Amino acid sequence: MSVRVPLACYPGMNRFALDGGWRMADGRSSKGHLPSAIRHQLLESNQHWGIFPTIQDNALTIIAGQQVGFAGGPLYTLAKIASLIRIKRDLEKQNIPVNAFFWLATEDHDFEEIARIYVPASLVDAKQQLDLVCIRAIRAAGPRTVVGSLPVPETLIEQLLALFPIERPQWLREGITFRDSFAELIASITGNEIILVDALLPELRRAGAPLFEQIRARESEVQKALHDRSQELVAQGYQEQVVARDGDAYTLLFRVDDDGTRHATNEPVEPERTSTSALTRPLLQDFIFQPDIFIGGPSEIAYYAQIAPLHHLLGIPKPRLALRGHALVAPRRVVRAFERFGINPCSVFRSPDDILAEREPDGVTKVRNITEEAQRDLMKRIAEINELALPADHSLAGSIRRSIGHLEYHFNKLSARAIQGLARKDRERYIAARELVATLYPDRHVQDRVVSWFAYWTKYGQTLVDRLIEEIEPDADAFKIVDL
Known part of the structure; x- marks a missing residue:
C-alpha cells in the first residue's frame, strides 16, 4: 500500500513547483526531426552502454536529465527516470509514438556532489547513531573540471563493495568514467525504453553552434532580459534560482580546456569546446531536441521560469514543463x-x-x-x-x-x-x-534528496524500479511513499 501525501508537506519545496502556472507551454506538438549525425551518434553511444533503442520519426519527444552520480546518484534520479518512463507508457497506451531522452549532465563540475552517496544504516547493519552512512571521495582533479569524463576513484568503489555483499559489477570496472558507469547501470535497469544523451557528445555541440553564436552576439540583450526577469520574479515574491555573477552578469557559456577545466567566457570558442551554464543548458536542449514535454525537478522548473523571455528572444520553441514525480520508499x-x-x-x-x-x-x-x-x-x-x-x-x-x-x-x-x-x-x-x-527523513534530510537508490536496489532488485514506475505521479500536487 502506497501513501499519497500533499506536495506542500514536502520540506523546502520550491514555490515554482507548487505554482502549476509556470508549467504551461506554447500548446504545440513539434514532432521534430533530429539531424542524422546526432541520431547516428546517439544510437552508437547507447549501444556502447548496452541500450538498443529506436528513434522514431514523427514521434512526440519527451526529455529529462540529471548528473551522472556515483552508483546512480540519489533516489530522485530514479524518480526522474521513472517519471519519464511512466509518461512514455501512458502516451503509448493512447497510440502516440514517443521518443524518451535522458540527458546526462556530463559537463557538470560538482565532483563533491557526484562522488558522494548516502546509504541507510539499516540496510548495511552499520552500528552508529546516525541514520546514514556516507561514501565519498576527495577530488583529485581541478575544482572546475567536468566530471563526466573522469574515472571513478577506486576508493569509492572499495567503500561501496565493502558495504554490500555483491561481486564487482561491470559498471564499476577499473578505469571506467562516471559517464559510462552511470549509463551502464541505468541500461541494466531500464532496458531499451529510454535514450541516453551525453551532454559532451561532439555532434551535439556542433549542432548547437548557431545557438552559441547567437548567445554571444546578443549577450547584452540576453543579460538585460535576465535582469528584467529577475526583477519581475522578485516583485511577485519569488527568488531567482541563479544569481548574477558578482551581482552584475549571469554566466552563460564556458570554454572547456583539453584537461576538462571549464572557464566562463563569452569569446568565440569551437562548439566542441563550448559548455553551457545552468541557464543556457535548457536552451541547448530545447534548440536541438525541440521536446514537447520537459520533465524536471523543482529547481529545473525554476530555471525555466527565470529564462522564460529567452525562448522568445532567441526563437526557440518552449516545451510544456512537467514536474517530476516525487516518491519516497520504505519496506x-x-x-x-x-x-x-x-x-x-x-x-x-x-x-x-x-x-x-x-x-x-x-x-x-x-x-x-x-x-x-x-x-x-x-x-x-x-x-x-x-x-x-x-x-x-x-x-x-x-x-x-x-x-x-x-x-x-x-x-x-x-x-x-x-x-x-x-x-x-x-x-x-x-x-x-x-x-x-x-x-x-534520515538525519533530517528528505530521503529522495540524499539516499542512494542503489542501496535499496541491492535488496529489492527490479521490484524497486517497477514499483516506482507503477506508483510515480508526474506533474501532480502530491508525492508518494511507496511500499516495497
Missing part, C-alpha cells in the same frame, strides 16, 4: 505503521517525540492540568509575597521578576519531560515513529 512493514498507529504522513518530517505528541496517550491532559493549576497557585503566592516585600524594599522587584521567569521555565520543562515520558510508554508506536523518521 511495506514500515509503511503500514501509518495506518496501524494513526500517524499523519505529513508529520514524518519531524521528530518521533513530536509525532507521538499529536495523539496524546492517557495522562498527558492530566499532567498539563496539574502543571497549570500549580502555576496558578504559585503565582498567587508570589503575588502575596510582592504585597508584603515590595513596600519595604522596592529594589526587590527585579529579583522577584527574574525568579518568576526561572520558575515558569522549570514548570514548563517539567511538564514537557513528563509528557515525553508518557508518550514513550506507548513503546510500539514510538518505535514505529522512530523507524518512519529514520527511513523517510
Whole structure:
C-alpha cells in the first residue's frame, strides 16, 4: 500500500513547483526531426552502454536529465527516470509514438556532489547513531573540471563493495568514467525504453553552434532580459534560482580546456569546446531536441521560469514543463505503521517525540492540568509575597521578576519531560515513529534528496524500479511513499 501525501508537506519545496502556472507551454506538438549525425551518434553511444533503442520519426519527444552520480546518484534520479518512463507508457497506451531522452549532465563540475552517496544504516547493519552512512571521495582533479569524463576513484568503489555483499559489477570496472558507469547501470535497469544523451557528445555541440553564436552576439540583450526577469520574479515574491555573477552578469557559456577545466567566457570558442551554464543548458536542449514535454525537478522548473523571455528572444520553441514525480520508499512493514498507529504522513518530517505528541496517550491532559493549576497557585503566592516585600524594599522587584521567569521555565520543562515520558510508554508506536523518521527523513534530510537508490536496489532488485514506475505521479500536487 502506497501513501499519497500533499506536495506542500514536502520540506523546502520550491514555490515554482507548487505554482502549476509556470508549467504551461506554447500548446504545440513539434514532432521534430533530429539531424542524422546526432541520431547516428546517439544510437552508437547507447549501444556502447548496452541500450538498443529506436528513434522514431514523427514521434512526440519527451526529455529529462540529471548528473551522472556515483552508483546512480540519489533516489530522485530514479524518480526522474521513472517519471519519464511512466509518461512514455501512458502516451503509448493512447497510440502516440514517443521518443524518451535522458540527458546526462556530463559537463557538470560538482565532483563533491557526484562522488558522494548516502546509504541507510539499516540496510548495511552499520552500528552508529546516525541514520546514514556516507561514501565519498576527495577530488583529485581541478575544482572546475567536468566530471563526466573522469574515472571513478577506486576508493569509492572499495567503500561501496565493502558495504554490500555483491561481486564487482561491470559498471564499476577499473578505469571506467562516471559517464559510462552511470549509463551502464541505468541500461541494466531500464532496458531499451529510454535514450541516453551525453551532454559532451561532439555532434551535439556542433549542432548547437548557431545557438552559441547567437548567445554571444546578443549577450547584452540576453543579460538585460535576465535582469528584467529577475526583477519581475522578485516583485511577485519569488527568488531567482541563479544569481548574477558578482551581482552584475549571469554566466552563460564556458570554454572547456583539453584537461576538462571549464572557464566562463563569452569569446568565440569551437562548439566542441563550448559548455553551457545552468541557464543556457535548457536552451541547448530545447534548440536541438525541440521536446514537447520537459520533465524536471523543482529547481529545473525554476530555471525555466527565470529564462522564460529567452525562448522568445532567441526563437526557440518552449516545451510544456512537467514536474517530476516525487516518491519516497520504505519496506511495506514500515509503511503500514501509518495506518496501524494513526500517524499523519505529513508529520514524518519531524521528530518521533513530536509525532507521538499529536495523539496524546492517557495522562498527558492530566499532567498539563496539574502543571497549570500549580502555576496558578504559585503565582498567587508570589503575588502575596510582592504585597508584603515590595513596600519595604522596592529594589526587590527585579529579583522577584527574574525568579518568576526561572520558575515558569522549570514548570514548563517539567511538564514537557513528563509528557515525553508518557508518550514513550506507548513503546510500539514510538518505535514505529522512530523507524518512519529514520527511513523517510534520515538525519533530517528528505530521503529522495540524499539516499542512494542503489542501496535499496541491492535488496529489492527490479521490484524497486517497477514499483516506482507503477506508483510515480508526474506533474501532480502530491508525492508518494511507496511500499516495497
